[in-house]
Amino acid sequence: MTDSKKARRTSGKRERLAAAAAQVLHEQGIAQTTLADIAQAADVPVGNVYYYFKTKDQLVEAAIDAHAQSLQGLIGRLDELPTPQDRLKALVNGWAEQRDLTARHGCPTGTLASELDKRADGLDQSIAQVIRTLLDWTEQQFRAMGRADARDLAVALISAYQGVSLLTNTFRDPDLMTAEARRLERWIDSLPQGADTPST
Structure with missing residues (x-):
């Protein structure tokens, strides 16, 4: 060989x-x-x-x-979409598509982060960096919409996902994830864009 x-x-x-x-x-x-x-x-x-x-x-x-490589692949695919709203809604749709898996086991990254939080060996910081990457990317999308409160909006979006993931898993009810995804899509569409919003 x-x-x-x-x-x-x-x-x-x-x-x-x-x-x-x-x-x-x-x-x-x-x-x-x-x-x-x-x-x-x-x-x-x-x-x-x-x-x-x-x-x-x-x-x-x-x-x-x-997890980090999978996230980078996802971000690469989302970045091919034309507008930040499209990218954010595609992210939310991706979460909804995983609703059955989430109902059985919770959010893959979130559940691992929760387990590793009890440890002090550095792995907790490694998984935190994966979540930070998603948070930073989400902030960039809101910033591209011209939002001065982009970080706050990114935290709100990721928090909504983690919260509904917990409920979906706790109640073994994938419909909770579907309903929250639709609500988040409407929320993204309803956000006023800032004055410095790019034309694309």
């Missing part, structure tokens, strides 16, 4: 394990998840996991990285 083929295979297994860690940690929580659970979800022999990750904490860190 050439070095490049070996590197691709190694990278592929590591990426599968990271993605599986993000999924299983979301479904089961950190305390209930074992390395064997993640290996099974990634379709990787459990003995091979230790080649890539020595501890569960390293897999948690990899899961956080997977």
Whole structure:
């Protein structure tokens, strides 16, 4: 096997394990998840996991990285839309499309952040950075609408999502997410634009 083929295979297994860690940690929580659970979800022999990750904490860190990469991919797709309102409403629609998953397990990033908040090993700050990235991007969209209160609006939007995610999960009711998404869309449309709003 050439070095490049070996590197691709190694990278592929590591990426599968990271993605599986993000999924299983979301479904089961950190305390209930074992390395064997993640290996099974990634379709990787459990003995091979230790080649890539020595501890569960390293897999948690990899899961956080997977969340960050997923968010960057989402932002890239949203940024292709023509207006900040379109981008924000597409974000909200994406949340609504995940309503069944949210009803079962909560918000993937939010639930992980809640679990890691009880720790003081730095992983809490790593997941906080993922949420901060989304918050900053959301603020940029409101700023592009000419809103001087862009940060406050961004906090309001992300808070509304996290709140309804908690309720959707608590009551196992995906319709709560759907209703809140429609309300948030109307809210975005109703916001007066500032005088310095770009024409696009």
